Amino acid sequence: MLDLLWTLFIEPLGQQSFQKALIGGSLVAVVCAVVGCYIILRRMAFLGDALAHAMLAGVTAGYLIMLVFFGVSADAVAMFIGSIIAGLITVLLIGFVSRVSRIKDDTAIGVIYTGIFAVGGLLASYFNDLIHIDLYHFITGMVIGVEDADLWMMATVATIVLCVVILFFRQLQITSFDPVMAASIGVPVLLIDYMLTICTSLVVVSAVRLVGVILVVGLLVTPAATAYLICDRLSRMQIVASVFGVTGVVAGLYVSTWIGDIATGPSIVVAITLQFVVVLFVAPRYGLIADWLRRSRFLPQKVVEDVLRSLLKSHPQPVSFAELSGYAEALPDQLRRSLRSLEAQQLVQLDSGQYALTEEGQIESRRILRAHRLWETYLSHVGTPEEQIHDQAHVLEHLHDEDTVDYLDDKLGHPLVDPHGSEIPEDFVHLVPGTVVKSALLREGRGGVVETVPDEFVGVLPKGTRVVAGPRRNDGRIWTLTLEDGSELALDHDQADEVQVRLDSDRTIE
């Protein structure tokens, strides 16, 4: 077992080519990840692709110039500088085209970078006697076989880019997030943008050596995207992205060494893509599983309210779980979780396996019942066919905010019973002992002292008189108030609304 681990993990480390690949790959992965965060937040992924392709022209031009003018073949520095210049020309041309014409950015990128890539291809093939650029490796990358010159180049790039990112963290953050605000406080937005573009070119040039032109974008954006699924702060996102980048490169290198005959570039990109897929599912907040869990944990209000109403039906008799699952239309699991949540809200209490409403739970369920019956009355009032009333009211009862219920109650003339003849609970939200309410809200037996009287009744109903509500007449359209001397006053809805009464501080009847 140990032998196997040794062969798999430690032995490759002894090979110099593997060491170099590991060091170079890690350096590139870190800068790619750090810069990649800006690339994805600024939605510039396509630009990374463009820069990578434009490189071919730069490499070829650098090679040719050194060969023709200085007689030096395959000068790494010249090819490097050529790539950067080609990248910058590409960016400038893209900016130019989208500024002076009606061509949008993405189209401009497509036109310019393929054009420049093609020029590079043309040069490389025409001068193929002179130029020995390995086009295959340019496209797929060749990390095993990284030379010292490449390592130095990668280290230089990493140093420059990391310094820039650390020094100008705030400026890069604010220009990525809110360029208008940045400009208004005097940040040179354009300069910062160009700085980031140069950094991106540097990073891309060094990454092409690792994974090839086609896959550069993957190395640039995938670790950053993976980190974006987890992190809520830019600085943390950059650190996490670097970790994903480096581990991806290491995993890719090992796998390609083990299997032997596979290209390193694709192997690295497969590794970071797998990381992304895994995180996409398991990320704690923005992942698919988290999303699914959240949705399944979400209790439909309907179920909770059904439970409350079922409990109210048998109140004050407590109910067992089995009985309850007979009443409420809910899956056992949903029902159990609803009860737990209601218990946590102290609306329901559990006593030796039996559920009962607490005082607050009674109020809440009466509120829902009242909404339900008012909606039934309303539906029948607007002519809904009888067989639909119950189901529709069942859906509508979940609209039970105070304003809605008050509106229905008033519009329907404060009905006492619903169309099925069941009593509508009284308006306990407003009928708080000691407060002033419209007498229209009083049910039979409720009493109080008159506070406000319309002029027409001043004679018969002076302020300060104690009244008790009598039974309603004419199908509930006429209210009656009994005075202390036994005389009775009949009011219609409008009048009953205008007569305001301060409720007794204790209830006359239950």
Add this chain to the structure above:
Amino acid sequence: MAEATSESSVGQETVPAVEIENLTVSYGPTPALLDITLEVPQGLLVGIIGPNGSGKSTLIKSILGFKKPDVGEVRLFGESFERSRGRVAYVPQHGAVDWEFPITVQDVALMGRYGNVPWWRDLTAKDKQLAADALKMVRMQDFAKRQIGQLSGGQRQRVFMARAMAQGADILLLDEPFSGVDAATERAILDVLQRTKESGRTLLVVHHDLATAAEYFDRLILLKQRLYAYGPAEVVLDQELLGAVYEGQLRVFRHLHADAHLPAELGTGKKPSG
């Protein structure tokens, strides 16, 4: 430096927050703004209204100093823009912000301090304190660690108000803060604007809803390339003026007219009591 500050604070009662003098700004052959002259005294909540493309955002850009005027000048507290940079803050339109950007409420407020710190230096404890104070002022301190996308509409607006205050700005420019929010959020945002005004700051707000303009603002700027009217709502929301500015959108105008007139009268009624 200290002298200059004390000098300007002495004159603060009288110097207008924003002075725009004969301002003409153009992008092409036709000017976007033509010969605008107006003065906004300190501590007012001012609405900028006008049809699409009437130069509202150009006016904002000119006050921010983004757009060099062809003619004329903008002064903030009596000084040219270069000297008063930092006294004016911009609150972006809701749609212009990437709400999924990995940034917390606290970080956004801290951004307000970036303009006061040279690039080679770190933010100080004092900067952090100022940002925290600003969050407290808009009652968002409890959300400091939240990512901005997890906030409600009104809370989001408040975060950016906090950033503007952390900037130490006395003039706030807001671009359509009420666009795309529900009525309750609109109320909540208005409340923040009003409280900001009460703290002595001056607010200029680009607004598109004529029906609520009279109720929300102390003064209105009616713009369509030229300054059509500037003053209290009952003067600006004049039927003829609106007709002239919104011609071509007359259908919209007719529909709004009844509404626009009503709050205008309310505005007059309110004035003496307020």
